[in-house]
Amino acid sequence: MRQHSEALEDVLTGSFERELTVNVFNGPDRMLEGIRFESWQSDSDLGRRVCSSGSGAVVHAPVDGSSLVPVGTEGFLSPFRARVEPVMTIRAGGFSESVSLGMFRVTSVPYASDSVAAVQGREVVVASRVGLKFDSLEADIDRWGFQFPEQSAAGASAFDEIRRLTGMPVEQSVADVPLPSLKVWEAKQGGRLDAVLELGRVLGGSAVVNSRGAWVIISDVVGEPVATLRLGTSGTVLDVADEIDTDTVYNEVVGSFEDEAGQPFYSVARVTTGPLRVDGPYGANTRYYSSDLVTTQGQGDTAVQSVLDQSIGSQQYDVQIQCHVNPLVEVGDVVALDGWKRPLVGQLRKVALSGGAYMNVTMRVSRELS
Known part of the structure; x- marks a missing residue:
């Protein structure tokens, strides 16, 4: 979840007003x-390499008559240098609190x-309107390639x-x-991000950058x-609880x-x-698995049992x-409706x-099978 006060949680259960502004950074300088x-709009998807992207228009009336329109690499909003931090402010009565939605790279x-x-x-500039498209900070690692194949550090952990x-x-x-072994990361387009995403899977989840600008494993x-x-009253739920699909329920x-x-x-x-036994009426549904990070029989036995448990557990x-709208939640959060x-x-x-006033989310729900 994004950082917030306990009071804001109470406010979000009732009626409130909201406003979105942005802070603009060049390097560490605001x-x-x-x-x-x-x-503006912002979309996050845990299944994407670069988890979040968005767009919007900065509207600014400069007091000194200067323009915010970037020219090439010049200007605060040039995509060659700009980062933006969207901030949602929630107001209700005398209450006001701002929530950072995270830092994004202007693309x-x-x-x-x-x-x-x-x-x-x-003639002076009385207002500038600049459209922006932006990505979450996984994009920085996606763009930063290896100069040559690079080997993991001996004895390193995944983190x-x-x-x-x-x-x-x-x-x-x-x-x-x-x-468990030295790993060679391939020098290719997007290879550094591929390496981080693979390490996320080794850790049992998905690697993303959260709203605090840190890598985290979901x-x-x-x-x-x-x-x-x-x-x-205006919300909707497309619930498919009655739909049953056995294609991904592996018992071997x-x-x-x-x-x-x-x-x-x-x-x-x-x-x-x-x-769900393999010799029962369901029959056998086999999944094949491999990983070059598994190098011993014990590691292999543990890995396939983990994959099986995840499949039949739900x-x-x-x-x-x-x-x-709830600005506190991020992709990967577990929530109740x-x-x-x-x-x-x-x-x-x-x-x-x-x-x-409403947001659209996709919630992944588990149905217990055993």
Whole structure:
């Protein structure tokens, strides 16, 4: 969740007003603060390489008559140098609190214009309107390539390697694990981000940059809810609880690996009891798995059993929800939904925000199978 006070949680359960502004940074320096931001939207998807993207228009009336329209690499808003921090301010009565939605890299300026007026015989800029497109900070690592194939540090853990590869803060949201062998990261387009995403999978989840600018692992294991979303009278839920899909319910996992000498070995995990047993009416549904980070029989047996447990423990399905805006939640958060006909708890896989009073989210819900 994004940083906030306890009082704000109470305010979000009732009626409130909201406003979005942006702060503009060039490097570590904040060049503009609290600038009006119009026609904005932001979309986050845990399944994308670069998790979040968005757009909007900066509207600013300069007191000194200067223009905010960038020219090439020059100007505070030039995509060659600008970072933006959207900030949502919530107001209710005498209460007011601002929530940072995170830091984003400006990727392009699709349009820009100045409004001018004659003042004391000369034309001056009275307002600038600059359109921006922006991406979350995974984009920095996606753009930063290896100069040549690079080997992981001997004895490093997965989080150590993420720190080394990105040079960014890391929040350890799951248990760290040692890298079982030296790993060579390939020098290719997007190779550095590929390496970080692979390390996220080694840690049992998805690697993303959160609203505090730190790498975090969103665990595949759904925990307890950290927030409650309000459906409201105009909210909608596309619930597919009655839909059953067995294609991804595997009751047998076969792992194919190599030891440190390059010799192949195999690990197998199977369901042998209950309605999903391989010799029962469901039959066998086999998944194949491999990882070059597994180099011993014990590691292989543990890996395939983990994949099997995740498959038979639950069936996951996505629920599309339109609900009241809650600026505190991010993709990966586990949330509960209030106001629906049955209890609904799941992990946010997608979050779409805009200037409206409602936001659209995709919640991944688990149905227990065993």
